Amino acid sequence: MRWITFADAAGDRVGLVGDDGVHPLEPDITLLDLLDDGTDALATAASRARTSAPLPLDDLVLRAPLQPRALRDCIGFLQHLRNCQGGVDMPLSPRHAEVPGFYFSNAGAVTGPRDDIPVPPGSQQFDFELEVAAVIGTPGVSIPREKAEDHIAGYLVYCDWSARDLQIEERALQLGPAKGKDGANSLGPMLVTPDEISHRRSGEGFDLRMTAHVNGDLVSEGRWSTVDWGFADIVAYASRGARLRPGDVIGSGTVPTGCLFEHFAMDPDHFRGWLRPGDEVVLAVEELGELRHRVVAGQALNPLRTGY
Structure with missing residues (x-):
C-alpha cells in the first residue's frame, strides 16, 4: 500500500495511491488515526478506499503523510x-x-x-x-x-x-x-x-x-x-x-x-x-x-x- 495526505476543500484528506489514481478515504481520518487502530487498520482502510472514485495524483496538493509524534x-x-x-x-x-x-x-x-x-x-x-x-x-x-x-x-x-x-x-x-x-x-x-x-x-x-x-x-x-x-x-x-x-x-x-x-x-x-x-x-x-x-x-x- 502507498498512502498520501493531500489538501481537500474541507481540509486534509488521506488517500490510497493506485495505478488509476488516488482513492480518498472519508474526511476527518488521518494516518495517525489508522496507525492507532492497530495492525489491520491500514488494510481495512485500503479496502474502503478502493470503492471511492480515483483522483489524479498530479492534480493534488500533497501534505506530509503524517505529523510524527516523535x-x-x-x-x-x-x-x-x-x-x-x-x-x-x-x-x-x-x-x-x-x-x-x-x-x-x-x-x-x-x-x-x-x-x-x-x-x-x-x-x-x-x-x-x-x-x-x-x-x-x-x-x-x-x-x-x-x-x-x-x-x-x-x-x-x-x-x-x-x-x-x-x-x-x-x-x-x-x-x-x-x-x-x-x-x-x-x-x-x-x-x-x-x-x-x-x-x-x-x-x-x-x-x-x-x-x-x-x-x-x-x-x-x-x-x-x-x-x-x-x-x-x-x-x-x-x-x-x-x-x-x-x-x-x-x-x-x-x-x-x-x-x-x-x-x-x-x-x-x-x-x-x-x-x-x-x-x-x-x-x-x-x-x-x-x-x-x-x-x-x-x-x-x-x-x-x-x-x-
Missing part, C-alpha cells in the same frame, strides 16, 4: 561520517560501530513534500540531507532486534534540513544539534508499506537508488543497501527502556554523499556552494517517490543580548 534521526551510514571528518576535524569514534546513535529532531517543523523551505535566520551554509525514514505502526518497549521490523508500518523519504554554520557553532555546547536543525524536516511523498519493497531486500536495507539534484544537477547518488545500521538495529536501540508509539518517525541518517557538507569536506576547492534562495532541491528514493522543494529567503535574525 522524530528521531540516526546515523545509519557510517561512510557519511567518514566523508565529513575533514570538514569538522573530528575522527570517527569507534562508538559509532557499537550503537546507532541518534538525536531528537523537531517534530513540529515537518513540511510537505512540495513545500518551500526557508533558510534559517542567520545561516549562510544551508544544506539538505538525503535519508529514508521508518514509521512505527505497532507500539513497543525494549523490542528485540529479530522482531523490530514487525513494528514498522512503512517507509518514506526524509530530508533533515541543516544550517551547517549554526550546527558547528553549537557543537561546543555538547547538547546535540539545536537551531542548526530546527527549521524544517521534510517527509513524503507517501507512506510505503514494507510489502511493497520486500523484493528489493539487500544487506541491512533495500537495494534502492537514492539521488539528490540541485537545480537539475545530480549531486548525490547512493543506495539504501549500503547502510551499516539497518532499521532492525535502529528500532531495537531506540526502544531500549523507551516506548515507541504509532506515528513515531525514525530517520536512517544520510546516505554517503547525500549532503553538501560532505562535498565541501572532501573537496573544498571544487565545492559548488551552499543552498541559496531560488534553488530547487529534488530528493528521490526508488519505490518511495521524491521530495521537491524550492529554497526561499528566511526571516531576519533577531540578535540576543550578547549579539550571537
